[in-house]
Amino acid sequence: MDTRELTCINCPMGCRITVVMEGAEILSVTGNNCKRGEIYAKTEVTAPVRTVTTTIKVNGGTHDRVSCKTKEPIPKDKIFEVMDVINRSVCEAPVRTGDILIPDCAGTGIPIVATKGVDNI
Amino acid sequence: MRADIVIVGGGPAGLAAAIAAAKEAPELSILILERDNELGGILNQCIHNGFGLHTFKEELTGPEYAERFEQQLVGHNIRYLLDTMVLNVASNQVTAVNSNDGVFTVDCGAVILCMGCRERPRGALNIPGLRPAGVFTAGTAQRLVNIEGYIPGKEVVILGSGDIGLIMARRLTLEGAKVKAVCELMPYSGGLKRNIVQCLDDFDIPLLLSHTVIDIKGKERVSSVVIAEVDGSLKPIPGTEQEIKCDTLLLSCGLIPENELSRAADIKIDPATNGPIVNESFETSVQGIFACGNVLHVHDLVDYVSEESSRAGKSAARFVKKNEIETAETKNIRIQKGSGVRYTVPCTVRIANLEDDLIIRFRSTGVFKDSYIDVQFDGEQKIHRRKQIITPGEMEQVILKREELEQCIDEITVSITEG
Ligand SMILES: Cc1cc2nc3c(=O)[nH]c(=O)nc-3n(C[C@H](O)[C@H](O)[C@H](O)COP(=O)(O)OP(=O)(O)OC[C@H]3O[C@@H](n4cnc5c(N)ncnc54)[C@H](O)[C@@H]3O)c2cc1C
Ligand code: SF4
Numbered sequence: 388m389d390t391r392e393l394t395c396i397n398c399p400m401g402c403r404i405t406v407v408m409e410g411a412e413i414l415s416v417t418g419n420n421c422k423r424g425e426i427y428a429k430t431e432v433t434a435p436v437r438t439v440t441t442t443i444k445v446n447g448g449t450h451d452r453v454s455c456k457t458k459e460p461i462p463k464d465k466i467f468e469v470m471d472v473i474n475r476s477v478c479e480a481p482v483r484t485g486d487i488l489i490p491d492c493a494g495t496g497i498p499i500v501a502t503k504g505v506d507n508i
Numbered sequence: 509m510r511a512d513i514v515i516v517g518g519g520p521a522g523l524a525a526a527i528a529a530a531k532e533a534p535e536l537s538i539l540i541l542e543r544d545n546e547l548g549g550i551l552n553q554c555i556h557n558g559f560g561l562h563t564f565k566e567e568l569t570g571p572e573y574a575e576r577f578e579q580q581l582v583g584h585n586i587r588y589l590l591d592t593m594v595l596n597v598a599s600n601q602v603t604a605v606n607s608n609d610g611v612f613t614v615d616c617g618a619v620i621l622c623m624g625c626r627e628r629p630r631g632a633l634n635i636p637g638l639r640p641a642g643v644f645t646a647g648t649a650q651r652l653v654n655i656e657g658y659i660p661g662k663e664v665v666i667l668g669s670g671d672i673g674l675i676m677a678r679r680l681t682l683e684g685a686k687v688k689a690v691c692e693l694m695p696y697s698g699g700l701k702r703n704i705v706q707c708l709d710d711f712d713i714p715l716l717l718s719h720t721v722i723d724i725k726g727k728e729r730v731s732s733v734v735i736a737e738v739d740g741s742l743k744p745i746p747g748t749e750q751e752i753k754c755d756t757l758l759l760s761c762g763l764i765p766e767n768e769l770s771r772a773a774d775i776k777i778d779p780a781t782n783g784p785i786v787n788e789s790f791e792t793s794v795q796g797i798f799a800c801g802n803v804l805h806v807h808d809l810v811d812y813v814s815e816e817s818s819r820a821g822k823s824a825a826r827f828v829k830k831n832e833i834e835t836a837e838t839k840n841i842r843i844q845k846g847s848g849v850r851y852t853v854p855c856t857v858r859i860a861n862l863e864d865d866l867i868i869r870f871r872s873t874g875v876f877k878d879s880y881i882d883v884q885f886d887g888e889q890k891i892h893r894r895k896q897i898i899t900p901g902e903m904e905q906v907i908l909k910r911e912e913l914e915q916c917i918d919e920i921t922v923s924i925t926e927g
Contacts, residue, residue: 394709396702420896437706440556440569441682442654452657454555454571463710470682484575502555503571 388414391432395424404428436460439469440502443488448480448505455488456502461495468493480507509614511539511587512828513821514602515622516594516769518542519549521801522622523577524814525821529620530584532825539614540588541604547588548574549624550647551810553654556675558702562811573810597621597773599796617828618796620820621770621784625763625802627672635667637723642730646672646760650679659683661756665733666690667721669697669704671808673760678707687711688752691719691735693742696875698762698901700808720744721757730755763806773797780851781805787840788857788866789823790816798824805853805869808903812869822863841916846882846923848872850900857920859913866908870922872898878927881906885916898924 389408394401404418406428413432416425430436438460442452461469472493482488482505489499513529515522518540526538546552551559554570561567564576581588592606597619605611627645644652644660650672652658664685666673669692677687690708695718697704708715716735722744723734737748765783767775776785776793783804784792790800800820801813841857852870876898883891883906891906898904906922913920 394701394705396705401701437710438557438567439682441679442555442657444657450655452655454569454654456555456557456569466682466710474683484572502569503552503575 393428393431395419395427397423397427406432408432435463437463437466439466441470441473443473443499443501444477445482445505446477446479447508448482449508450505453478453482453488453505454502455499457492457495458487458498458500461492461497465493465495469495469499473499480505509539509612510537510616511614512536512617513538513620513824514614514616514618515540515620516597516602517549517622517624517801517803518544518547518588518590519622519624519801520551520574520577520810520813521624521803521817521820522549522620523547523574523581524817525620525622525798525800525824526586527577527580527584528818528821529825530586530821532822533829534585536585536617536825536828538584538586539616540586541592541594541602541614542588542590543593545590547578547590553647553651554675555654556679559810562809563814570810577814594769597769597797599794618798618824620824621792621797621799621803622801622817623766623769623803625765625806627759627763628761629759635721635724638726640724640726640728640730642726642756643724644756644758646670646676646758649676649756649758653679653683659685661685661730661754663688663754664756664758665721665735665752665754666758666760668692668760668762669699669715669717670760670762671699671703673758674699674703674707676758676760677713678711681711681713685756687713688754689714689716689719689735691716691721693720693738694718696899696901700901722749724757725751730757733757763802765803765806767803770797770799770803775799778851778855780845781853783853785855787854787861789827789861790820790854791823791827796827798827805851808901812903816869823861839917841913842919843868844919844921845870846884846921848874848876848879848898848924849922852922857913859910859916862910862913865910866913867905868908868920868922869903869905871903872900872924875899876924876926880925880927882921882923882925883908884921884923885913886918887921894927 391406393404407414440456486501487498551570551574559573594604596603725732736744784799800817
């Protein structure tokens with residue numbers, strides 16, 4: 388048996404939630420004050436995901452970097468691999484918000500999209 | 509130059525105010541003056557997500573959120589000048605400077621102040637020790653990393669656990685820096701819980717509550733900082749000192765509304781917010797000058813900035829069209845802060861001027877668990893609402909119905925009482 392302590396991030400109460408697991412199976416979720424806490428705890432212990440936001444180098448634009456994000460949340464343990472791929476990539480101006488800058492980042496199947504526009508010089 | 513309404517600052521507050529004013533009165537000409545080289549204000553450097561959950565029902569990054577508003581400028585009678593710094597404001601004239609026009613004045617019917625806030629600099633924090641390079645405010649570091657693409661250091665200690673500090677702890681970690689600790693003077697964090705989990709816990713960055721930096725070492729560049737635990741009266745406890753090797757110290761110790769222009773215009777400032785005192789229309793103590801966004805009071809959520817600024821923009825448009833009832837004829841109700849309440853916005857209400865319900869926003873003086881938000885009209889209880897938790901870090905609000913307000917004669921009191 389395995390016990391995980393979590394802080395629910397869905398509202399300012401910040402309940403401390405205890406999840407008891409047997410391998411991949413969830414035996415109990417306690418400490419949450421509402422249903423939302425239970426749902427959060429279940430995803431968090433089985434397959435935690437996060438959206439990564441960062442910047443990527445731009446050539447020939449009015450700015451040297453453009454902000455970007457993973458279009459969908461990616462598995463938490465892929466964060467640093469995704470950062471590494473983005474930091475080794477370069478894109479060309481002009482860039483529009485929503486443009487796909489990297490189609491499948493670090494084998495996650497999830498693209499990196501621009502969150503701002505950069506014009507040509 | 510002339511414009512019916514001049515807006516000082518083109519951040520989220522200025523943009524929302526301009527759009528709402530234009531929608532309320534399409535015949536009015538609106539001019540935004542922005543000192544930076546782009547619109548969007550501080551959002552341009554806030555590349556993380558979490559914006560717009562209230563307004564657009566999706567999680568946007570700062571630049572995406574700003575762009576949604578910039579797109580709405582098109583098709584309205586709104587002009588803007590970039591790289592233009594406002595030097596002085598009065599209710600019917602604004603003085604500004606830029607490299608094309610030099611110093612110029614704009615005659616106008618109303619002014620909306622949307623200058624935002626800035627961070628408490630180190631000078632305001634009284635940390636002893638030398639003044640080597642490597643000490644930044646968290647917001648300056650955010651600009652360096654996210655706009656200039658320059659990483660300020662490799663080993664970092666952060667003082668203050670406000671949201672900008674937490675966000676920067678994650679940002680620097682993603683860029684390969686080692687964030688050794690976040691120290692917080694108070695026994696609780698000023699930042700959102702979700703940021704503590706996603707920005708610190710995810711990367712095993714320790715959050716040291718009731719800790720402060722007591723010394724900064726290093727000749728040319730920071731080489732270490734000395735931290736210590738503090739007691740109940742926030743004094744360092746001897747014997748708890750630890751030295752942490754680092755090359756960078758980030759300060760994330762709160763924001764102050766940027767009100768030099770307001771003070772110079774003799775606008776009354778509320779010492780609790782450091783922002784102007786306003787009425788239900790977001791009008792300051794000087795008739796014809798309005799204020800909204802972070803220059804009025806520091807917000808944690810940009811959605812609230814946009815919503816509040818829309819109401820300010822609409823009021824300014826109505827004022828210019830002279831739809832507003834003269835102050836003298838209308839009854840002025842005071843909003844008093846009762847126990848547990850640090851400030852309220854607005855501070856006075858003229859019911860005749862209310863178009864909709866009245867929203868009173870406020871912050872608490874401390875952390876309250878299982879307590880009640882109480883609202884009284886002339887001493888008589890009107891609202892008694894239970895809240896599981898109230899913290900100074902999260903803004904609270906009460907909404908009062910216009911019809912109900914008609915019963916109130918002198919004052920509304922907002923307070924927090926323990927269960
Ligand atoms: C460093 C920092 C990080 C933040 N991070 C977040 C976050 O992650 N999430 C969040 O919800 N909120 C964040 N905030 C709060 C955020 O500021 C507000 O949500 C929102 O941006 C406030 O909008 P505003 O228009 O009032 O101010 P701002 O965005 O600050 O805009 C003010 C504008 O006025 C201009 N200006 C000022 N003085 C003059 C002058 N004299 N003449 C001409 N122009 C002038 C400035 O250049 C600026 O563009 C942050 C604040 C700061 C300071
Ligand atoms: S469990 Fe429910 S009450 Fe507790 S923090 Fe999560 S959302 Fe809030």
